[in-house]
Amino acid sequence: MRGARNARHLTQEQLGLMVGYSASAISRIEGNKMRLDSDVVPLMARALAIPAEWLSGAAVSEGPTIATVATGGTPDEEDAVRRRKLLTGALAAGATVIVGTGTADGLPAADLEDILFRLPNAEPVPLANLMAQTAAARQTYTTARYSDLGRTLPGLLATAEATRDAATGRERQQASAVLARTYVLAAELASKQHSDAAWVAADRALSAARASGTPVPVGEATRVLAITMRRSGRWSSAVHLLTREAAELDTTDTRTGAVRTTLLLTAAYSAAAGGDRTTALTLLDEAGEEVERRPAPGGLFTVDATRTQVDVYRIGVFNTLGTPDDGVKIAAGLNIGRMPTAERRARAWTDTARMWHALGDGQQTFAALRRVEQEAPQEAQRPALRALTSDLLYRPARVEGLRELAVRTGALA
Structure with missing residues (x-):
């Protein structure tokens, strides 16, 4: 890729603009630290005037085969170590934006450092108020007003952190669940731009969700973390994480059943990204059966189970x-x-x-x-x-x- 780009006298920024990636993403791909999304391969090949086959190695899955529901996948310890390494690598790579430039694409110029590492000062608020603010932010996301959400997120994340820190007992668990959902929104928004900031937001979402002891936010956070794993080429780890979490959810409860469906759908797409057709279609069928057995109430998640x-x-x-x-x-x-x-x-x-x-x-x-x-x-x-x-x-x-x-x-x- 680097040789073909130089031959066409293109900068990393120019090539990125042609295929929808940032200059830092192009740098990481050329440095073998990031994989191409499969649907970008033909665009990249055309931009570089080379056969798409030459780029196949930049878009294939990692060495191990895709983990399926039947085989179980990699051990928990390996999965945890890999996740920590991936998160560390994402941060070390110097990811600096969560949702783009805020100029030509109309998306907010929300700096990763400002949002995730330098949250503004905030005071705790009553839990009911925080829940209402988070619901409003989710509404902003689902109506695709990403610029508005980018402006809202720093204050919302800071308020949610302050409210969780000030709470105790059962209220602290509830505040942790709300905090998890705010970080889920940040991860969803970052994923829209293929930003490494999604790693940080998703990891924080899962930590807060686990502290809440509530399966619904745990499932939501697992989903966005798995998406970041998939985008980094870790398809098998994503499938393993999603199917394992789906298997642990209560299938008799409507809400957790809906979360389980979204996990299965994301796992199916992840398996497809790794070229495992059998697993992908099996997981899709399982998700379809879940929907038929137990129609989900609307408005619970960013992805509805229908x-x-x-x-x-x-x-x-x-x-x-x-x-x-x-x-x-x-x-x-x-x-x-x-x-x-x-x-x-x-x-x-x-x-x-x-x-x-x-x-x-x-x-x-x-x-x-x-x-x-x-x-x-x-x-x-x-x-x-x-x-x-x-x-x-x-x-x-x-x-x-x-x-x-x-x-x-x-x-x-």
């Missing part, structure tokens, strides 16, 4: 496995408009856009990208979506209205 959500994940899994044609029939039967939040509807249209893009249908890809923008303009401005829009723009077939979309979303300056 049949439509399972189908959207199935499309994403097929895209990741390299068989997007398997998702066409599923996409035809989707009613994305019935999904409860703008963020999830935009995510569903994103997976649909990637499916059509992989199948070479520019018109359908553009139509799906327009739906992303209609549902959540800031979602359409994410680097990964800008890269997809840019790639479509420079394909031979002309698509009416695409150039205007590229300008609006920052894919074309």
Whole structure:
């Protein structure tokens, strides 16, 4: 990659802009400290004018095979050591932003140091007030108002930390659960930008969740931590962590059953990222059965456990496995408009856009990208979506209205 980039006289920043990564991410990939997302490989190959096969080694899974529900995966001690090493590596790499630049993409310029290591001073508040503030922040996220959330998070995290520190007994456990959910939101937001800050936020979320002794926030925090593991190429560790946590949840309770479904869905996508089709589809089927047995109440999590959500994940899994044609029939039967939040509807249209893009249908890809923008303009401005829009723009077939979309979303300056 470095040789091809230099041959084309591109800086790391210029290459990053072409594929939706930061300059530091390009540096880490070239230094073999970070893996390429599978859907970025064709964009990177086109930007560098090299065959995609040359980049396959930068996007494959780690050496061990994917851990499945049946095999159990790596031992707990190895998993814990690996997690600590990964977290240390992320911090040592000097990750500096949680959600992007705050300029062209409309996302907040929230500095990692300011948010996670230099929280503003805050006083504890009544637990009911903190819960209301956290619920409002979640609403901001699910309506895809990421700039607003970025401005809210520093104060919310500081208040949640102060409230937890001042509490005792049962109230401290409850405050820990709320604190965990604020860090989950920070990790979700960081993941939108493929930022290493997600490691820090997810690790803190899980620590607070475990202190709460409550399974729901533990499940939520486990999910966002596993996503960061997957993005770093640790697919098997992510599957093992998710399936282990899912197995420990009470399957008779509606709330924990819903968390279990989201863990299984994330595990399925992680298995697909490692190329394990059998495990991915098995986990999807298990999630679907969970939804049929026990419909989940809405509004509990950033990802709802519904049949439509399972189908959207199935499309994403097929895209990741390299068989997007398997998702066409599923996409035809989707009613994305019935999904409860703008963020999830935009995510569903994103997976649909990637499916059509992989199948070479520019018109359908553009139509799906327009739906992303209609549902959540800031979602359409994410680097990964800008890269997809840019790639479509420079394909031979002309698509009416695409150039205007590229300008609006920052894919074309």
